Amino acid sequence: MSGPMEQFEIKKLIPIEIGGYDISFTNSSLCMVLAATLVVSIFALCLRKRTLVPGVYQNIPESIYEFIYKIVLDNVGKEGVKYFSFIFTLSLFIASGNILGLFPYSFTFTSHLAAVGALSIFALLFNMIVGIRKKKWGYLRTFMPRGIPWPLAPLIIPIETISLLSKPFSLTVRLVANMTVGHIMLKIIAGFVAALGVCGVVPLFFDGCIIAFELFIAVLQAYIYTILSCIYLSDALHYH
Amino acid sequence: MQVPEDIKALDEKIAKAKLLKQQEEPQTKHSDFSHLTIGLRLGVELASGTIVGAAIGYTLDEVFDFKYIMLLIFTIFGGCAGMLNAYRYIKSINTKEEKEGE
Numbered sequence: 001m002s003g004p005m006e007q008f009e010i011k012k013l014i015p016i017e018i019g020g021y022d023i024s025f026t027n028s029s030l031c032m033v034l035a036a037t038l039v040v041s042i043f044a045l046c047l048r049k050r051t052l053v054p055g056v057y058q059n060i061p062e063s064i065y066e067f068i069y070k071i072v073l074d075n076v077g078k079e080g081v082k083y084f085s086f087i088f089t090l091s092l093f094i095a096s097g098n099i100l101g102l103f104p105y106s107f108t109f110t111s112h113l114a115a116v117g118a119l120s121i122f123a124l125l126f127n128m129i130v131g132i133r134k135k136k137w138g139y140l141r142t143f144m145p146r147g148i149p150w151p152l153a154p155l156i157i158p159i160e161t162i163s164l165l166s167k168p169f170s171l172t173v174r175l176v177a178n179m180t181v182g183h184i185m186l187k188i189i190a191g192f193v194a195a196l197g198v199c200g201v202v203p204l205f206f207d208g209c210i211i212a213f214e215l216f217i218a219v220l221q222a223y224i225y226t227i228l229s230c231i232y233l234s235d236a237l238h239y240h
Numbered sequence: 241m242q243v244p245e246d247i248k249a250l251d252e253k254i255a256k257a258k259l260l261k262q263q264e265e266p267q268t269k270h271s272d273f274s275h276l277t278i279g280l281r282l283g284v285e286l287a288s289g290t291i292v293g294a295a296i297g298y299t300l301d302e303v304f305d306f307k308y309i310m311l312l313i314f315t316i317f318g319g320c321a322g323m324l325n326a327y328r329y330i331k332s333i334n335t336k337e338e339k340e341g342e
Contacts, residue, residue, distance in 0.1 A: 052243075052244075053247070067309055084241055155317075158314070158317045159317050159320045159321045159324060160290060160321070160324075162292055162293045162296065162314070162318050162320075162321035163289065163291050163321040163324050163325050165296075166285075166288040166289045166291075166292040166293075166318070166322065166325065169288045169292050169324075170284045170285055170288035170290065170325075172286075173284055173288060174280075174281070174284050213335065231332075
């Protein structure tokens, strides 16, 4: 039987190497493409017949849209609405990645530091660009808040810089840890089902419960990621 | 596009019902699950600050060959940054609770 960590192994599907760099199309890349395609297809299918009073199918994307719109409005304010499309795309991509990973023979790309870390760094850079565009040189105040005496600058500037850089790291770790732990737990308990024979019904029942719980965690983690991205965007726009 | 009158009336009805429901609902207190979430987030904030600080220090040592002095200094800075993030998080929760209480 395969080990619990085997499900996180990256396998090359189409080996590509350009200039000594390995940019192969892997099972992780495939799942990312699938996640993006799935979301676009579901939205396109549900929004085929657009009416003023939404039907059952039109209600699904509209509810998701309104839910995320409200998160942006509550956490960033009206100023954040113009960045809504970025937050919306990010949260849907992560949510679909988390849910897709629960299917058998699938791959959870959100359980990999590299994939989520890249998304978080991208979000941080986006927030920095937004902050610099809005406050110009005033953005440097993020590293040296008002009211702090200048002799303290050698202490405060590195602390504030690390504080800013640790934000994407904490975002990444939270999502990756939740996804990894859940999947390992599922695999270990699933291992008992085969080993215990008839008594394997008990771990099978537990596995069923954990899958339901994992589905909840998958959506919850995407929600947390969205909220935190909004808070960081709000910090870039309003802080100091 | 002109919104029909019956849709407008329905919209008003929904808004009224939402207001009534909000008034009827008792003030929700933090559940044990949300306390756990707060605790976990604080832990992650503290640890991530320290790890990022240590990583910056280690990189500086590797690049400029500072004999692990930067690792020591930036780990301490990282710890402080983690505490600062945790403090800001707790402060934001308190502000939110105060706003809800008003």
